[in-house]
Amino acid sequence: MLSHHRRKCLTLNEKAEIIRSGGVKASNSRSAGQQSRIAQAGKILFALYLAPAVYLLWGALTNSLGVNPAETLINDSGLWSLRLLWLTLGITPLRKITGWHWLIRLRRVPALFCFFYGCLHFLFYLVFEQAFDFAGVIADISQKPYITVGLAAFLILTPLAVTSTDAMKRRLGGRNWRNLHRLTYVAAIASAFHYLLLVKRDIGPPAIYIVLLALLFLLRLVKLPVRPPSKELI
Numbered sequence: 286m287l288s289h290h291r292r293k294c295l296t297l298n299e300k301a302e303i304i305r306s307g308g309v310k311a312s313n314s315r316s317a318g319q320q321s322r323i324a325q326a327g328k329i330l331f332a333l334y335l336a337p338a339v340y341l342l343w344g345a346l347t348n349s350l351g352v353n354p355a356e357t358l359i360n361d362s363g364l365w366s367l368r369l370l371w372l373t374l375g376i377t378p379l380r381k382i383t384g385w386h387w388l389i390r391l392r393r394v395p396a397l398f399c400f401f402y403g404c405l406h407f408l409f410y411l412v413f414e415q416a417f418d419f420a421g422v423i424a425d426i427s428q429k430p431y432i433t434v435g436l437a438a439f440l441i442l443t444p445l446a447v448t449s450t451d452a453m454k455r456r457l458g459g460r461n462w463r464n465l466h467r468l469t470y471v472a473a474i475a476s477a478f479h480y481l482l483l484v485k486r487d488i489g490p491p492a493i494y495i496v497l498l499a500l501l502f503l504l505r506l507v508k509l510p511v512r513p514p515s516k517e518l519i
């Protein structure tokens with residue numbers, strides 16, 4: 286009874302938050318069942334995002350990563366970081382188009398996994414290409430543009446990962462946090478550029494990522510109307 290009364294008497298701040306979140310809060314309070322289904326979906330997705338790392342670990346342990354395991358480790362971790370970055374960027378437009386506002390609650394995990402695979406990628410590079418020779422890394426940064434740009438992408442993603450928690454969001458304030466996290470797009474541009482610069486012959490795969498990124502930009506520019514929460518998918 287009390288909680289029902291509380292729900293009816295939203296403060297101005299709560300109302301503003303609901304408008305900003307496109308109704309996410311309202312739908313949250315509406316369905317505890319949906320909350321638990323979102324949590325379940327989150328766990329399944331967590332396992333899916335982790336699967337490529339487990340696959341690479343298994344391949345390394347059983348020596349089944351092909352003729353050049355170091356190259357496979359570097360390339361696959363880089364590709365997964367890229368895919369998860371694009372997935373993260375795709376969630377907001379998908380949420381706006383479909384009205385599935387709960388999707389926003391599943392955005393942090395792919396973002397963190399993008400950073401996780403980025404860390405693995407950088408680590409594999411340090412181990413297999415440089416054998417932890419930091420003079421070699423500095424030389425690479427100054428001589429190979431794709432390394433410079435890749436490192437820039439990684440350096441941009443680092444503060445974004447560090448500030449991804451709710452506590453950091455509160456500390457920075459919503460507006461500052463959102464402004465900082467707009468850098469995700471800059472990291473994506475740098476990542477796509479890194480990929481484009483390093484391919485020798487077939488520019489098809491990086492070109493696909495660039496086209497997708499351009500599409501995501503476009504969807505951002507056209508300011509999609511935030512649809513009211515639609516029929517629940519989960």
Ligand code: HEM
Nearest residue numbers: 360363364366367403407410432435436438439476480483
């Ligand atoms: C988080 C940011 C980064 C992303 C998203 C990323 C993504 C990628 C992708 C997609 C590939 C190509 C995979 C393939 O050809 O199948 C790649 C390759 C590579 N990346 Fe990155 N990368 C990032 C950061 C870095 C950093 C910081 C370094 C090193 C300083 C680096 C070094 C390399 C190297 C050496 C290769 C292999 C190049 C080759 O095949 O000759 N990357 N990366």
